[in-house]
Amino acid sequence: MSAATLQDKGQTFMSLPDDSRYLRGGPVAQRIIAAVREDAAIATAEGFPPKLVSITVGDTAAVDVYVRNQRAKAALAGIEFEERRFPACTAGELEAAIHGLNADPRVTGIIIQRPVPAHIPIRTLQAAVHPLKDVEGMHPASIGNIVYNQLDLAPCTAAASVELLKETGLDLKGLEVVIVGHSEIVGKPIAFLLMSEGATVTVCHHMTRSVAAHARRADALFVAVGKPRLIKADMVKPGAAVIDIGINSEIGPDGESRIVGDVDTDSVKEVASWITPVPGGVGPLTVAILLRNTMVALSRQRALYQATYGVVDKLAVGA
Ligand SMILES: NC(=O)C1=CN([C@@H]2O[C@H](COP(=O)(O)OP(=O)(O)OC[C@H]3O[C@@H](n4cnc5c(N)ncnc54)[C@H](OP(=O)(O)O)[C@@H]3O)[C@@H](O)[C@H]2O)C=CC1
Ligand SMILES: Nc1nc(=O)c2c([nH]1)NC[C@@H]1CN(c3ccc(C(=O)N[C@@H](CCC(=O)O)C(=O)O)cc3)C=[N+]21
Structure with a gap:
């Protein structure tokens, strides 16, 4: 399929019912999870069952939602999932726990949920995760790869x-893109x-x-x-694609807690040609990519294992 231009796609989509403007993450996530499931089944049968360990130190609504969905989708994909909670601890204790997971051959991937409390230096923790087990691509060595256009394991949300x-x-070539937010985990990697x-x-901040x-x-x-609702309709170019990454918890008109993004979706969808809904947009795909990254990490670990132990005849066994 040739790439659409903003103008022709924009005009076509503007005349369709509102619903067609939603860029939903679910269908793409399902495709990825189905592929992960096949890979995970093969790896498990070959004696390398994938396992993801989540470390939670702080506690926010966004982390709760993310961890809940990691557990559910990992189960669907055939990846073992373990959550380790550290409600009150020091940076040293956390580093020790991470070193233990690095050394455990049963652990494929480690994810440190952000944010962590202010007294814990998140960068030290991210750098403590072995690069081969860094399923978020946040170790300095991993994030450096995206600067070099090595994109097979990138930060999941980005x-x-x-x-x-x-x-x-x-067509992304020459497309005018604006990113609002420049965090290490989302805005900056999206830019790269x-x-x-x-x-x-x-990039705006x-x-x-x-x-x-x-x-x-x-x-x-x-x-x-x-x-919530930082981006209003008058801030959006007609026909644009709007990717709303925010996950904010607020109390809705019915008094119930609900999740909303950073974009005023109801007004912006009248202007934009595409908009990601929240929930149902970037979130589900983030989880799927985390699971895919876990399989990328597993295949790198297996390659190292193979290189180290695979060629017995070159060793001077018993010589
Ligand atoms: N859907 C998903 O998969 C994920 C969603 N999220 C969600 O995305 C949102 C952002 O997360 P994260 O990047 O971790 O957050 P951070 O708090 O780390 O970063 C927020 C960024 O927004 C910038 N900023 C703050 N106020 C303004 C403003 N008024 N105008 C422009 N820029 C501003 C900050 O700039 P400065 O540093 O200069 O203050 C900073 O770069 C959250 O709602 C989070 O829950 C996060 C990760 C995954
Ligand atoms: N190290 C780290 N990496 C992250 O990527 C990270 C993080 N820490 N801390 C918290 C934020 C938030 N986040 C979400 C990802 C998916 C959903 C998600 O699955 N949302 C679904 C489900 C909503 C629901 O179940 O209610 C949706 O938007 O449709 C939510 C939130 C990742 N984050």
Whole structure:
């Protein structure tokens, strides 16, 4: 299929019912999880069952949702999942726990849920995870790979967001992209992934003079800030693709707690050609990519195991 242009896709989609504007993560996630499930079954039969360990130190609504979905989707994919909670502990204790998991051959991947409490240096923890078990791509060595265009294991949310943009069929080469939010785990890696695809990227943050002025120029707008309804319709170019990464918990009109993104979806969907819903957009795909990354980590570990133990005849056994 040839890539659509913003204009022709935009006009076609603008005339369709609202629903067609939603870029849903579920179908893409299902495809990925089905493939992971096949790989995991083969690896398990060959004696290498994949296992993902989650470390939770802090406690936020977004982490709770993420961990709940990791557990559910890992079970679907045939990946063992273990959650370790450390409600009150020191950085040293956490590092020791991570070293233990690094050395445990039954553990394929380690994910440290963010945020962690202020007294714990998150970067030290991320650097303590062995790069071969770093399923989030947050170790300095892993995140460096995306600068070098080695993209097979990228930070999950960033990869999920870019994958959803690709679902639009837009040609990423030369596309004007604006990212609001520049965190290490979301905004910055999205910028690197999109630069690899040839997009022209602008990154906004809290010191940006006018987020609205930048956002209005964007063919594709990524938002990862953590503020409900930060992006309103008058900040979006007609026909744009809007990727809403925010996961915020708030009390709805019915008095129940609900999850909303960073974009005022109801008004923005009248202007945009594509918009990711929250829930149902980037979130489900993030979980699927975490599981896919776990299988990438497993195959790297198996390659190392094979290289180390595979060629017995070259060893001077008993000589
Ligand atoms: N769907 C998913 O899979 C995931 C969703 N999330 C969600 O995405 C959101 C962001 O997460 P994360 O990146 O970890 O958050 P951080 O708090 O680490 O980063 C937020 C970013 O937003 C910027 N920012 C703050 N206020 C403004 C503003 N008014 N205008 C422009 N930029 C601003 C900050 O800039 P500065 O640093 O300069 O202050 C910072 O770069 C959260 O809602 C989180 O729950 C996160 C990870 C995964
Ligand atoms: N090291 C680290 N990496 C992260 O990627 C990370 C993190 N820490 N801390 C918390 C945030 C938040 N996050 C979510 C991912 C998926 C859903 C998700 O599956 N959402 C679904 C389900 C919603 C529901 O079940 O209610 C949806 O949006 O449709 C939610 C939240 C990842 N984060």
